[in-house]
Amino acid sequence: xxxxxxxxxxxxxxxxxxxxxxxxxxxxxxxxxxxxxxxxxxxxxxxxxxxxxxxxxxxxxxxxxxxxxxxxxxxxxxxxxxxxxxxxxxxxxxxxxxxxxxxxxxxxxxxxxxxxxxxxxxxxxxxxxxxxxxxxxxxxxxxxxxxxxx
Amino acid sequence: xxxxxxxxxxxxxxxxxxxxxxxxxxxxxxxxxxxxxxxxxxxxxxxxxxxxxxxxxxxxxxxxxxxxxxxxxxxxxxxxxxxxxxxxxxxxxxxxxxxxxxxxxxxxxxxxxxxxxxxxxxxxxxxxxxxxxxxxxxxxxxxxxxxxxx
DNA sequence: CCAAACTGGTCCTAAAATAAGACTGGACAG
DNA sequence: CTGTCCAGTCTTATTTTAGGACCAGTTTGG
Numbered sequence: 001x002x003x004x005x006x007x008x009x010x011x012x013x014x015x016x017x018x019x020x021x022x023x024x025x026x027x028x029x030x031x032x033x034x035x036x037x038x039x040x041x042x043x044x045x046x047x048x049x050x051x052x053x054x055x056x057x058x059x060x061x062x063x064x065x066x067x068x069x070x071x072x073x074x075x076x077x078x079x080x081x082x083x084x085x086x087x088x089x090x091x092x093x094x095x096x097x098x099x100x101x102x103x104x105x106x107x108x109x110x111x112x113x114x115x116x117x118x119x120x121x122x123x124x125x126x127x128x129x130x131x132x133x134x135x136x137x138x139x140x141x142x143x144x145x146x147x148x149x150x
Numbered sequence: 151x152x153x154x155x156x157x158x159x160x161x162x163x164x165x166x167x168x169x170x171x172x173x174x175x176x177x178x179x180x181x182x183x184x185x186x187x188x189x190x191x192x193x194x195x196x197x198x199x200x201x202x203x204x205x206x207x208x209x210x211x212x213x214x215x216x217x218x219x220x221x222x223x224x225x226x227x228x229x230x231x232x233x234x235x236x237x238x239x240x241x242x243x244x245x246x247x248x249x250x251x252x253x254x255x256x257x258x259x260x261x262x263x264x265x266x267x268x269x270x271x272x273x274x275x276x277x278x279x280x281x282x283x284x285x286x287x288x289x290x291x292x293x294x295x296x297x298x299x300x
Numbered sequence: 301c302c303a304a305a306c307t308g309g310t311c312c313t314a315a316a317a318t319a320a321g322a323c324t325g326g327a328c329a330g
Numbered sequence: 331c332t333g334t335c336c337a338g339t340c341t342t343a344t345t346t347t348a349g350g351a352c353c354a355g356t357t358t359g360g
Contacts, residue, residue, distance in 0.1 A: 004197065004319075010261055012247045012248075012255070012261050013250060015250045015255070016246040016250035016254060019250075021173060023167065023171060026167060026171065027167060033292075039308050040306080040307060040308075047154065048348090050350090051312095051348085052347065075356075075357075087287050089249060092246055095242040096242055099241070100162030100164075104169060111160055112292050112295050115291060115293050122278070122280070123277065123280055123282070125245070125275050127240075127244055127273065129270065132273070135272055136240065137183060137240040139266055140264055141264075141267075142183075142264055143262060144262050145263070152347095152348080189338070190337070200337080201341095203338090225327075227337075304358085304360105305357085305358075306356075309353085309355105312352095313348100313349090313351105315349105317346070319342100320344105322342105325339105327337100329332100
């Protein structure tokens with residue numbers, strides 16, 4: 001009864017969740033966007049069990065979401081840095097952030113905030129049609145391929 | 151050793167993952183966007199264990215992501231429908247889809263596809279600054295609140 | 301230059317979550 | 331009425347996770 005996997009699904013959502021849809025991976029990636037790079041920093045900030053963290057970091061490296069690079073402070077240690085593939089998770093993290101902000105906090109409750117370089121709050125993620133007009137869920141549908149959609 | 155929770159985190163990403171960041175919830179929501187509404191339909195399409203599905207659906211209802219409504223075919227059964235809060239997960243599902251499409255398929259490998267009503271492929275999710283200009287990960291930072299960021 | 305502390309892990313155990321299937325009770329069709 | 335469909339619940343075996351003990355190489359403080 002191994003946990004069901006979706007690595008070979010036809011649906012990109014299923015494959016993406018199979019890769020980074022566990023409890024910790026996206027939090028590690030979020031911390032990486034915040035500038036964390038060392039094993040100990042992730043461990044301290046997340047409070048994750050060291051064994052879990054070790055396993056997750058190795059998996060993320062294997063997936064090419066993170067890569068090991070020499071420590072930036074010149075020490076003999078190594079650091080975990082986001083790759084292009086990892087940086088491309090930015091919209092995933094932002095979408096979760098915006099949904100959380102909108103629906104998971106009581107009015108007035110404090111939370112961290114995403115701002116641009118000028119300190120201005122950012123806008124909402126927008127899905128443009130090919131022509132550039134904003135689309136909502138009701139404007140789109142999934143074109144299935146082959147037989148199954150799993 | 152209960153699974154660590156983030157329901158009270160300052161970070162909206164952590165809260166969002168606490169709510170819907172398990173292996174199944176987002177796949178159920180994806181199927182709901184595809185029009186599935188009945189217990190049996192979700193179960194068949196996902197291949198999920200019935201007990202799991204039952205627990206997940208109840209949690210999603212409790213979270214107000216789904217709601218129970220009378221069956222649309224006039225039978226005595228009920229259906230699960232997306233609420234506003236659930237429909238607001240659209241960008242989350244789309245961001246995962248686009249990341250999966252871009253990074254998880256071999257060239258030429260078939261996958262399902264998101265298109266608009268005219269059958270045109272949609273564009274990439276875009277994060278606008280307040281002024282409407284596209285932002286990338288390096289243009290933004292998280293403004294922390296209070297003491298902790300977990 | 302030696303001891304202590306830090307870094308980045310691995311290994312072990314107990315508890316919790318998951319998968320898979322058996323079982324149940326109400327709805328519905330013939 | 332009888333058999334089948336629907337929407338679950340319950341049980342059990344297996345896997346995953348949390349948390350801590352342990353360990354080897356690195357850096358720091360005196």
